[in-house]
Amino acid sequence: MSSDPWGRVDETGTVYVRTADGEKVVGSWQAGSPEEALAYFERKYEGLVVEIGLLEKRVQTTDLSAKDAQAAIDHLREQVEAHHAVGDLDALRARLDKLVETVEARREERKVQRAKQSDEARHAKEALVVEAEELAQSDQWRAAGERLRSLVDTWKGLPRLDRKSDDELWHRFSHARSAFSKRRKAHFAQLDAQREDARKTKERLVAEAEALSGSTDWGPTAARYRDLMTEWKAAGRAQREHEDDLWNRFRGAQDVFFAARSSVFAERDAEQTENLKLKEELAEEAEKLLPITDLKAARAAFRSINERWEAIGHVPRDARPRVEGRMHTVDRALQDAEETEWRRTNPEARARAEGLTGQLQAAVDKLKGQIEQARAAGNTARAEKLEKELDGRQALLDQALKGLQEFGG
Structure with missing residues (x-):
């Protein structure tokens, strides 16, 4: 008979293993010595030790699912309970029990984690739905459309919820996208109709502009071109493929007219430039009358200057306010001087002023006397x-x- 701390072989070749519940039969050995029998079943035990160690490592360091881990534990437990090995089987049972606890703890952790992830996914999808519903009312067609496409990509990257919740949120999300698409389609359909109306209007304006391009009725025609430009701007934009061509025709017709007008006006401008020089000389002569010391002489001199001024023709429009303003300043100074002289020599006004002054002086003297009496009292x-x-x-x-x-006085 042969034995070790965890097992023995009796004289019949039966191998036993020692456990907390007593000896258990491991098997029968007839092929060799008892020592070989124990060594064989001890190797069986070492194999179980290695397998349990590997499973412990997988449970701790990999994402082995709880279901697969439990299946592996059950498989090893069947081998341990079969008592086909010699060694500390109770220790192996304890390690397997601890593994079960570890797997259960991991299962709970994952359950909590999944619940947390599901809650986060729900909040994330609800936020996407709310944003999509807000975007559905937007008129920023390009930006809102791009953002909605981005939200779809974000949605696809989120975990699924339970079917009912996920379907309800997706329905709202999809409805918001559809509502936006419908509004955008209606908007651009209306825009296309407006652009078609604009094209027809602008074709009419182009036709009139081209008909006017040969006119020599400079003033009314230029005014009509301004009106046409106002109508053009009010018409809105036509389709892109028509807008540039219509504009080039419209602008080209105006350019023909205004180039012809400019040629005629260039001769007129030369004459008006000479007129401006003459009027500036007269304005300088008038300004020498200031300050006015002899009103009668200044008025006569200004009248002479003004007669010569009126005999000169037009000056360039942009210079007119400046040169006429210089003459107006001198004329105003003469008017002020005449008004001052009239007030100074007007006997009726002087009499009224003296009367008013006398009344006020009397009232002041009377009040002074009343004040002295009141203080004395x-x-x-x-x-x-x-x-x-x-x-x-x-x-x-x-x-x-x-x-x-x-x-x-």
């Missing part, structure tokens, strides 16, 4: 009230006296 409140009234009358008197001085 100790009536401070009345005195202060009268002083405020005195300030107002005194201001009016000062103004009247200033006006009287303009009469030379």
